Amino acid sequence: MRHAHAAGGLELGNLILDNLAGNITVRFGVRVDQLEELEQVLAEGSTVGLVCEGGVSRRKSMWPDKTLAEEEWVSTLRRDVLAQDYVLDLPGAEKALRSKDLAALLKDGWGRLSMVIGPWAALSPGGEYSLDLSITLTRRDVPVWLRYVVFFKSWDVYQPVSYQLDFRY
Structure with missing residues (x-):
């Protein structure tokens, strides 16, 4: 597995690539260090x-790699000022996770994630493949027009990280 950037606050843990119910599934955890910036x-x-x-x-050796499947997974986090706690929304969950302890909330919510990338049938036996995974923690409430006007500013809370796992099926 190749790590493309320094962690700087976000770190991938326990990366597993699996065939789950006929789907290319990636299971992993995200750890957040240096919580002061996020708080x-x-x-x-x-x-x-x-x-x-x-x-x-x-x-492919002589041609550009061919993308077989892609997916994006987004979880939002905010502070509820009235309740004095943090609220974490996970895709597919019926209700949000809440806690006054941010570190414990992130460990519970982002410690074990699962993401379906696409159908396993897209892979052919004997082929060489690459799994690319990028993780970003960014402000979601910045208006689109402001992102274009202030294009030189990063809205990321921490430096994005990228991972690549080469495998043969």
């Missing part, structure tokens, strides 16, 4: 999103 952003009233983008490509 400050949430205290300012911002909503942040953990954005996980995954894709599987068939590796």
